[in-house]
Amino acid sequence: MTNWTLTAKKRLGTILSAETWLPTEMPEYAQGFMYMLGSLTASSFVVLILSGIVLAMNGPETWATNGLMRFTAATHFWAVQAFFFFMMLHLWRVFFTGAWRGGRGKTWLLGAIAFLVAIPTAFTGFLINGDLYSQWNAVQGKDGINAMGLGWVNLTNASQMFGMHVVVMPLVLGAVIALHITLVRLKSVVPPYPTAASQSTKGVSDQ
Amino acid sequence: MKPTTDIVKQYRMVPEDFLKHLFATLGIVIGLVLLASLLFGVPEKPPLTIQTYANAHPLSFEQVSLRALDGQGRIANYGPPYNHGTGSVQSGLQTGVGILYPVNTATDFVLHPLAMTAAMNPTVKSAIATFDAAPPAVQQRWEAAYTTALTHGHVVQGTVITPAGHYGPLPSLMHGFLTLGQSGLLSGALVRNSAVTTRFDNQNYLLFLQGDPLHNDPGTQSMKGENWGIIHPAVNGYPGAWWMTIPTWIYQWPFVANAAAADALALSIGFLFWLFLAVTPWIPGWNRLPRHLGIHRLVWKTFYRSSERVGTIHRAS
Numbered sequence: 001m002t003n004w005t006l007t008a009k010k011r012l013g014t015i016l017s018a019e020t021w022l023p024t025e026m027p028e029y030a031q032g033f034m035y036m037l038g039s040l041t042a043s044s045f046v047v048l049i050l051s052g053i054v055l056a057m058n059g060p061e062t063w064a065t066n067g068l069m070r071f072t073a074a075t076h077f078w079a080v081q082a083f084f085f086f087m088m089l090h091l092w093r094v095f096f097t098g099a100w101r102g103g104r105g106k107t108w109l110l111g112a113i114a115f116l117v118a119i120p121t122a123f124t125g126f127l128i129n130g131d132l133y134s135q136w137n138a139v140q141g142k143d144g145i146n147a148m149g150l151g152w153v154n155l156t157n158a159s160q161m162f163g164m165h166v167v168v169m170p171l172v173l174g175a176v177i178a179l180h181i182t183l184v185r186l187k188s189v190v191p192p193y194p195t196a197a198s199q200s201t202k203g204v205s206d207q
Numbered sequence: 208m209k210p211t212t213d214i215v216k217q218y219r220m221v222p223e224d225f226l227k228h229l230f231a232t233l234g235i236v237i238g239l240v241l242l243a244s245l246l247f248g249v250p251e252k253p254p255l256t257i258q259t260y261a262n263a264h265p266l267s268f269e270q271v272s273l274r275a276l277d278g279q280g281r282i283a284n285y286g287p288p289y290n291h292g293t294g295s296v297q298s299g300l301q302t303g304v305g306i307l308y309p310v311n312t313a314t315d316f317v318l319h320p321l322a323m324t325a326a327m328n329p330t331v332k333s334a335i336a337t338f339d340a341a342p343p344a345v346q347q348r349w350e351a352a353y354t355t356a357l358t359h360g361h362v363v364q365g366t367v368i369t370p371a372g373h374y375g376p377l378p379s380l381m382h383g384f385l386t387l388g389q390s391g392l393l394s395g396a397l398v399r400n401s402a403v404t405t406r407f408d409n410q411n412y413l414l415f416l417q418g419d420p421l422h423n424d425p426g427t428q429s430m431k432g433e434n435w436g437i438i439h440p441a442v443n444g445y446p447g448a449w450w451m452t453i454p455t456w457i458y459q460w461p462f463v464a465n466a467a468a469a470d471a472l473a474l475s476i477g478f479l480f481w482l483f484l485a486v487t488p489w490i491p492g493w494n495r496l497p498r499h500l501g502i503h504r505l506v507w508k509t510f511y512r513s514s515e516r517v518g519t520i521h522r523a524s
Contacts, residue, residue: 026223029215029510039232047236064251074244081243082236084450096502098495100488102214112485119450126448132252133441136427139417140436144470149300151288152307156414159407191215192507193498195515 020185030189037090038184044083045177049170051076056166060128060158073129080122087115099190107187110180117173124165128158213498218510250442252426257397257412260420261388265362268388269381271419273357275312276380277350282414283312289414297468308410316415317384320396324387331383334376341375349375365389432458432469453480 014020054072055063062069091111093099100108127138142155154160261268274280284292288307296302310316318335325332338346356369367385369378387393397411421427429443430436437455440447454477457463463472488494497503504511 023223023225025220026225028219028221028513029507031221031509034506036228036232039229040236043229043233043236044240046233047240070249071244074247074249075240077249078240078243078247079236081446082239086236088450093506095487096497096500097506098213098497098503100494105488108488109485112481112487116481116485122448122450129251130254131441132254132424132426133250133430135254135413135416136421136430136441138413139421140430140432143295143297144474146288146295146301146304147297147468147471148474149298149304151301151304154288154308154410156410156417157308157408191218192510193213193503194215195504195511 015182015186023185027188027191029192034093035189037086037093038181040086041083041090042177042181044079044086045174047079048076048083049174051079052166052170060130060162064130076125080125084118084122087118091115097190098193101190102187104183104187104190107180107183110176110183114173114176114180117169117176121165121169121173124161124169127155127161128165130158134158213495215514218514247445250440250445252441255416255421255424255426256391257388257393257416258391260416261385261393262365264420265365265367265385265389266357266360267419267423269360269367269385270354270357271415272317272381272384272388273350273354273377274418275316275415276318277347277354278313279354280312281418282310282316285310297471301471310411310414315411316397317380320387320393321380321384323396324383324392328383330379334379334383337376338380345375349373349377353377353381433464435459453477 051072055069055076058066058069063073064070094108094111123137123141127134127141138155138158138161145151145153145155153164271280275283278284281294282289284290284294286292286294286296287301287304289310290306321331321335325335338349341349352372353369353374356372356374357367360367360369362368366382384393387396393415394412395406397415398406398409400406400408422431426441428434429439430441435455435458437451437458438447438449454473457473457476457480458469463469463476466472483490
């Protein structure tokens with residue numbers, strides 16, 4: 001019977017290695033602002049987690065009444081905007097460069113799942129703020145959720161949404177993002193398309 | 208691995224400080240977020256409270272409350288997950304979930320909160336006793352008559368005045384309920400749970416306001432579905448949930464907008480859009496589109512220039 005520990009040790013040895021996570025060189029094509037977009041998205045997620053921890057520690061009532069918490073809520077709000085903004089730019093970049101080539105389909109799929117999961121993650125956050133936007137989106141959104149057979153997710157119950165937003169959704173989203181980045185590190189970023197000028201030269205890749 | 212023919216194989220590796228790269232992006236985001244927070248704050252509009260609504264619109268408040276009492280309101284006849292109604296059932300999936308969060312609007316929204324005030328208000332106590340003692344047919348006759356009366360009602364100093372008629376105890380009940388709403392205590396009565404001291408579940412507070420009160424509120428008009436509302440913020444000038452643009456656009460399609468199951472349709476079609484995006488790598492033709500679009504030439508402009516100079520780009524297709 002397979003030794004689970006040995007198998008895990010062997011695989012994780014590569015996955016968790018400093019070589020994987022702390023590269024000191026990059027492909028020459030992976031330079032410039034276009035190759036910062038993924039990191040900017042991940043950085044926005046880090047800012048969301050940090051500001052979210054401060055908000056969660058103090059409780060929803062303080063977000064509307066305490067000056068410092070209102071400011072923290074503002075950073076959380078703008079970090080969400082930054083997260084989706086950079087994620088969208090990153091999505092365009094990876095689409096227009098055909099980033100799924102060379103056996104990177106799973107990396108693309110995980111990125112798409114991260115985008116999908118990020119939507120309810122943000123939405124549940126809006127629902128626990130207690131302002132008019134929260135109120136409106138809870139009562140309006142419930143019809144769609146109920147219609148899809150997800151009625152146990154009670155958008156009008158702020159405590160359930162608090163648990164979803166503070167624990168469940170960030171854990172799921174964080175895990176998907178972590179897997180996505182792990183695959184990016186293991187397989188590196190996709191090389192460019194060959195140009196027409198070089199069609200006559202040989203050099204089929206084996207990715 | 209399966210051979211591919213659309214990837215440059217030869218390229219150089221150049222020195223990189225990955226940690227510096229990560230801290231740089233983190234620094235950029237922190238800087239942008241702090242700047243935006245300092246300059247613009249957080250966009251929020253005060254919520255619509257029951258007390259605000261009862262004081263601003265006593266007549267509408269009584270109409271909303273009466274629909275909760277007589278079972279004509281939207282939540283009263285909603286269906287799963289709240290009750291056995293059929294008014295808002297959009298799919299078999301919704302029905303299959305069953306009654307998870309039971310709501311009887313007559314008792315939960317109106318009669319139970321009123322019963323709590325009865326100890327302090329003898330008029331309400333006798334009105335509830337009269338209402339409870341009447342046969343359902345009589346209750347319905349009173350409710351129908353009072354519904355009509357409210358359409359001719361007017362407000363004097365925060366109290367609803369209706370033409371004289373045979374409404375049974377309803378004027379006393381509704382007046383007592385309006386007073387409860389105007390006092391600000393109704394919200395507490397709606398979220399109470401005698402089993403625990405915490406007040407985590409605000410479902411009934413929101414459901415009570417979900418119809419006319421919120422739909423007629425000036426602050427929600429730009430957020431209505433027919434106005435591309437999902438992507439609109441409550442405070443104009445701020446960004447909203449713009450990442451929901453495609454589902455919001457689908458909601459505008461006439462056959463979706465006019466369907467009884469608009470939400471089920473819009474979200475299902477929206478999911479198909481996402482699915483198409485998610486399986487892009489495996490859709491023949493579509494997965495080769497970026498190569499023909501040529502935008503990659505701009506992304507890799509520097510690489511192509513330097514590579515063509517030294518003749519290291521290879522291609523086999």
